[in-house]
Amino acid sequence: MCGILGVIEHKEKIEQDVFTNMLSCIEHRGPESGGVWISDDGTVAFGHRRLAIIDLSSGGKQPMVSDDGRFVISFNGEIYNYIEIKTELEKIAKRSFKTQSDTEVLLYAYIVWGEHCLQKLNGMFVFAVWDKKEKKLFAARDRLGEKPFKYYVDNNKFIFASEIKSILAHPSVKRQVDWQAVDEALSFRFVSSPQTGFAGIKKLPAGHFLVWHNNEVSVNRYWQPELTSQIKHSSVSEIKKTVWDLFLDSVKKRMVADVSVGAFLSGGLDSTSVVAAMREVGVKNIDTFVISMGGKSEDQKYAQMAAAYFKTNHHVIEINTIDYRKALSDMIDCYDEPFFDQSALPSMLISREIKKHVTVVLSGDGGDELFGGYDAYKVIPRMYAFSKLPLSFRKCVASAFAPVSKKASYKLEILSQDNFVENYSEYYALWKTKLPVSGQYITKHDLYLPEFMRHIDSNYAWKKMDSWFGQSRDLQNNAMIADIQGRLADGYLTKTDIATMASATELRPPFLDYRLVELAMSIPAQIKMKHNQEKWLWKEIVKNKIPEEIINRKKIGFGIPLHEIIKNELKDVVEETILSSSARISEVFNIKTIQQLWVDHIQHKADYSNHLWSLLVAELWLRKYMRD
Secondary structure, three states, X not given: OEEEEEEEEOOOOOOHHHHHHHHHOOHHHOXXXXXXXXXXXXXXXXXXXXOXXXXXXXXHOOOEEOOOOOEEEEEEEEXXXXXXXXXXXXXXXXXXXXXXXXXXXXXXXXXXXXXXXXXXXXXXXXXXXEEOOOOEEEEEEOOXXXXXXXXXXXXXXXXXXXXXXXXXXXXXXXXXXXXXXXXXXXXXXXXXXXXXXXXXXXXXXXXXXXXXXXXXXXXXXXXXXXXXOOOOOOOHHHHHHHHHHHHHHHHHHOOOOOOOEEEEOOOOHHHHHHHHHHHHOOOOOOEEXXXXXXXXXXXXXXXXXXXXXXXXXXXXXXXXXXXXXXXXXXXHXXXXXXXXXXXXXXXXXXXXXXOOOOOEEEOOOOHHHHHOOOHHHHHHHHHHHXXXXXXXXXXXXXXHHOOOOHHXXXXXXXXXXXXXXXXXXHHHOOOOOOOOOOOOOOOHHHHEOHHHHHHOOOOHHHHHHHHHOOOOOOHHHHHHHHHHHHHHHHHHHHHHHHHHHOOOOEXXXXXXXXXXXXXXXXXXXXXXXXXXXXXXXXXXXXXOOEOHHHXXXXXXXXXXXXXXXXXXXXXXHHHHOOOOOOOHHHHOEOHHHHHHHHHHHHOOOOOOHHHHHHHHHHHHHHHHHOOO
């Protein structure tokens, strides 16, 4: 696990002190060592910060150069099947390897197979290869988007990095807000690929590769989650065995490391399943971790139950006294895009503590998206049926419920947009676009100043949702595909990558083995969610493997008591920033609306904690990253 950086100058030589400063911005991703390679003519530079996981010797140092000096690679991630690929290369290419690292295997896989090497890789990765002869750059991001690749291009240069802060350290890169991206983040809590929140800086989407040549960039998809029907005629017992066997293999592959490996254990279904699989593949001493933020939580209770069941070395990470002002400031330093998921903060806190015990940690991320773990998957068939009713009728129904039930009228009004995907997007969104009937909820139409509203495409968020949706008749699986391509790739995985790498910790989610994703997407939702029960199939798979109480426990999200924190610990910060006359967001947002939001929240008229959090983070992001 590492940080990568590269600069290609089109007209002039690279200033080495500038490049060194850019590389220092991601030192936290690889605190053990750093490396720099610069071309003979001084126009191309690759940098690398190393967190050694496989082959701890100097043989794994990067950037790595091929024997003939033609190719140079900078790589972040892990290739779990690198031994198999190495064996194949030794056989067909007569290649004799000098190191035990997966970096050398990846470099020669690209040399032998070119872009087709991507079809052979099982892992989480971003990498860039420079071809000195062709003067061409090839870069790729893993299928699910576990590792980040940000880039900037203009008429004179191309820059890529693991994090935007490295790109911003180049003096010629302008800092300009992409407000359309901010609008999207207010809907989804994150900015999806290829945008970043900075005009001119992009991120490579999951499952894509990029080629730079003669100062032109092309981006191509090489993989995406798709619905297939390859096992629809299999019996449930056969499906259960096939899925579990593949999950075991995924866990076994993610145990490959030359450092200590542990596991997050929230006591939930997915994290407990990971620990069960670790035991089944023969891992003897398992360190497990759960967070405690004052008082014994439900997570602690069930995590302790699982830890006792599997006899793990269990650690309760106590975070009882939190300086939320400092924690928020640290979070803004690390998350250099507009990122409004409040669970990013506790994710950072727990990662710091886990680093004291292990370097690699497994997680249950992805289980909900693959096997139907969210409430939205249950209600989506009813949402679809309602959306097929005449629009005028839907609006009348919403109006009729307004004086009877605020909650019902609110939900019905969300489902009274022009089409189904727009309905689903609004259901999903943090900030709704418009709710004219209820008149009691603050929306984007209330928040945005008229000129700003005209400047952006207010339909942008649901258009992105439409692009993520699958095209089969299996509506629930389509929604899972949308989450894999949207919420997972640039939301949850961005959160966990930044949070763990801020403490030089590597996160590995076994559910996100691409083979398991493809298998899960070949299983009809009516099997995965039989009787419309969340994760019915997975619960059947792990029955008798984990405690029944954990299988049947109510799903609880991971986060902080934001409602009270906003009113108390962060009250002064709110007043100093988004409620102040100098607020940067007041240039585009209506300050009176923000003030009303605050009044309604502290007077308990509505819980606007997540809305206030998004505005607070947006303001602090602007103040830190838009100084120019």
